[in-house]
Amino acid sequence: xxxxxxxxxxxxxxxxxxxxxxxxPLSASAADxxxxxxxxxxxxxxxxxxxxxxxxxxxxEDIFRQSVHSKIKCEGCHEDIKKIPHDPVKKVDCFxxxxxxxPSTEKKFSHKDVQSFLEASVHAKxxxxxxxxxxxxxxxxxxxxxxxxxxxxxSFFKTVRPGISETAAGRCRVCHKKDxxxxxxxxxxxxxxxxxxxxxxxxxxxxxxxxxxxIVERHEMTTRAAYSYGETxxxxxxxxxxxxVPDCLDCHVNRGQSVHQMLSSSNxxxxxxxxxxxxxxxxxxxxxxxxxxxxxYKVHPEFNLEKSPAKYYFTAFFLILAGGTLLxxxxxxxxxxxxxxxxxxxxxxxxxx
Amino acid sequence: xxxxxxxLILTGMPLKFKEAFWAPYLYNLFxxxxxxxxxxxxxxxxxxxxxxxxxIYVFVTIMENYIMPLKQKGQLSAGNVxxxxxxxPIIPSLKDLxxxxxxxxxxxxxxxxxxxxxxxxxxxxxxxxxxxxxxxxIGSSGLIMWNKELVTRVLPGEVINFALxxxxxxALLAMLFLFIWHFYNVHFSLSVFPMGxxxxxxxxxxxxxxxxxxxxxxxxxxxxxxxxxMLPHHGTRPQKDAGEDVPTPAEDSVSDLSGEAKSTxx
Numbered sequence: 001x002x003x004x005x006x007x008x009x010x011x012x013x014x015x016x017x018x019x020x021x022x023x024x025p026l027s028a029s030a031a032d033x034x035x036x037x038x039x040x041x042x043x044x045x046x047x048x049x050x051x052x053x054x055x056x057x058x059x060x061e062d063i064f065r066q067s068v069h070s071k072i073k074c075e076g077c078h079e080d081i082k083k084i085p086h087d088p089v090k091k092v093d094c095f096x097x098x099x100x101x102x103p104s105t106e107k108k109f110s111h112k113d114v115q116s117f118l119e120a121s122v123h124a125k126x127x128x129x130x131x132x133x134x135x136x137x138x139x140x141x142x143x144x145x146x147x148x149x150x151x152x153x154x155s156f157f158k159t160v161r162p163g164i165s166e167t168a169a170g171r172c173r174v175c176h177k178k179d180x181x182x183x184x185x186x187x188x189x190x191x192x193x194x195x196x197x198x199x200x201x202x203x204x205x206x207x208x209x210x211x212x213x214x215i216v217e218r219h220e221m222t223t224r225a226a227y228s229y230g231e232t233x234x235x236x237x238x239x240x241x242x243x244x245v246p247d248c249l250d251c252h253v254n255r256g257q258s259v260h261q262m263l264s265s266s267n268x269x270x271x272x273x274x275x276x277x278x279x280x281x282x283x284x285x286x287x288x289x290x291x292x293x294x295x296x297y298k299v300h301p302e303f304n305l306e307k308s309p310a311k312y313y314f315t316a317f318f319l320i321l322a323g324g325t326l327l328x329x330x331x332x333x334x335x336x337x338x339x340x341x342x343x344x345x346x347x348x349x350x351x352x353x
Numbered sequence: 354x355x356x357x358x359x360x361l362i363l364t365g366m367p368l369k370f371k372e373a374f375w376a377p378y379l380y381n382l383f384x385x386x387x388x389x390x391x392x393x394x395x396x397x398x399x400x401x402x403x404x405x406x407x408x409i410y411v412f413v414t415i416m417e418n419y420i421m422p423l424k425q426k427g428q429l430s431a432g433n434v435x436x437x438x439x440x441x442p443i444i445p446s447l448k449d450l451x452x453x454x455x456x457x458x459x460x461x462x463x464x465x466x467x468x469x470x471x472x473x474x475x476x477x478x479x480x481x482x483x484x485x486x487x488x489x490x491i492g493s494s495g496l497i498m499w500n501k502e503l504v505t506r507v508l509p510g511e512v513i514n515f516a517l518x519x520x521x522x523x524a525l526l527a528m529l530f531l532f533i534w535h536f537y538n539v540h541f542s543l544s545v546f547p548m549g550x551x552x553x554x555x556x557x558x559x560x561x562x563x564x565x566x567x568x569x570x571x572x573x574x575x576x577x578x579x580x581x582x583m584l585p586h587h588g589t590r591p592q593k594d595a596g597e598d599v600p601t602p603a604e605d606s607v608s609d610l611s612g613e614a615k616s617t618x619x
Contacts, residue, residue: 230371233517236371240367241385242386293506294501296511297510297514311514322529325483333533339460
């Protein structure tokens with residue numbers, strides 16, 4: 001080996017050691033490579049923006065670490081931040097490419113596909129001809145439905161329950177050596193095996209628009225969806241935190257497709273189309289014996305004379321029956337109490353026998 | 354029966370008023386969304402079985418006491434059977450309307466004569482027939498919702514919507530009826546406070562008999578030859594001008610009376 005070769009080897013080694021010492025500790029600690037939390041860890045950090053809105057800029061590190069984006073560095077989403085202290089930042093574009101590599105394609109990960117799903121859905125801002133829909137500004141963007149959700153891992157050892165199963169994690173350790181990696185992927189995978197939100201939370205998210213009377217009226221929707229869902233057993237059970245009842249997404253999204261591909265009920269390809277509706281109820285996990293007649297059940301009932309006169313009069317009958325029965329009886333009770341104070345008083349006395 | 358109704362109310366009303374502050378606490382007391390519906394179904398099934406037993410009991414009683422005697426007398430005809438059924442003491446009659454009219458006159462201080470109740474007063478008939486109708490409506494709608502797949506093989510799915518409205522609204526009416534009217538009549542009224550015991554013992558006190566079933570009381574006392582020992586009707590002044598104190602019934606007459614004055618008040 002010549003001296004030149006030895007120097008090359010030593011030089012390469014030095015560069016490798018330098019890289020190792022520079023990057024390893026940072027990547028192992030957290031996603032806060034830019035040390036953004038130096039400022040954003042303070043709860044009072046806030047300002048009033050140019051439009052006069054109060055903006056809280058505090059980031060709770062403990063919560064952020066539990067979130068599904070905890071491994072994404074801040075600059076990954078806030079691309080325009082190049083220096084610290086930084087200028088006012090632009091709104092985050094959720095469809096940019098991240099630094100994360102998607103393992104099945106080994107390409108940089110992006111939520112861009114969601115954009116194409118959304119554009120083909122009932123929530124698209126433009127119609128199939130490329131024209132802007134009426135009131136397209138009401139159509140949801142990512143943040144209207146999504147916050148930065150927290151991991152909800154599931155334990156799958158003997159029984160299914162929330163949390164991480166150490167026994168299951170032990171199986172991961174057979175091949176994977178780093179606990180940090182194991183917990184991260186355990187969270188990543190098991191969180192996605194069920195919904196991040198329970199049915200009640202899903203209904204609450206949809207209610208932001210679908211129960212807003214102005215939006216319902218503007219878009220000529222037939223119902224306040226979350227409210228009427230809440231009037232059914234499904235909605236009531238969801239309110240009491242059942243996770244076994246269907247939520248909005250279970251019925252309004254074609255099975256096996258992204259929730260972002262929700263189609264209008266007038267679209268023949270939609271599962272909510274009148275010709276396909278029975279497939280919603282007869283799902284193996286729901287009512288496998290359901291007939292087409294079963295799916296004629298109105299899952300969004302409204303107490304409304306125009307939209308459902310039969311149900312309106314039926315309900316009114318019971319209300320009148322209740323009032324017509326109870327009010328006279330309560331009146332009699334009140335009179336009886338007074339009468340007992342003056343048992344012998346009367347305008348007409350009976351004749352003494 | 355009462356415990357079934359209470360269990361049904363406690364496990365049903367939190368669903369109807371889900372956003373009330375007490376609803377989650379009460380529902381969780383019965384095991385929450387995964388257990389309370391089972392409690393509700395068990396209580397509902399038990400009540401329906403009791404109702405079925407009651408129907409059989411009533412049918413057999415009517416057959417034994419009214420229809421078979423007709424047959425033995427050779428008077429069994431559709432007309433006679435209908436006439437007999439209409440004249441059963443628990444069936445609402447014109448007398449009940451007259452009693453309601455008399456009660457209103459009495460309560461409004463127009464008259465000092467309260468109605469003279471027969472074996473079953475109009476209040477008792479109301480207390481019987483209102484839950485009877487209630488069990489039919491709530492029970493059938495509950496069964497429809499429970500067996501919705503089966504029902505919708507024959508009937509359209511919207512039947513479930515109507516069943517839910519009927520079940521929920523009729524249950525609310527039944528609950529309020531029981532808690533307000535029934536409780537007043539058998540618990541809070543000054544005549545029975547703290548509780549009427551006839552549903553436990555099968556007997557009424559003579560005072561209650563004289564107050565609420567005066568017509569039958571008079572018939573029974575007259576038949577027993579105790580007319581001179583009758584208690585005065587409620588609201589009636591003691592008749593001292595006859596030169597006698599208000600008569601006090603002898604103890605043996607009370608026991609004689611109570612034996613015959615069984616009431617089905619529950």
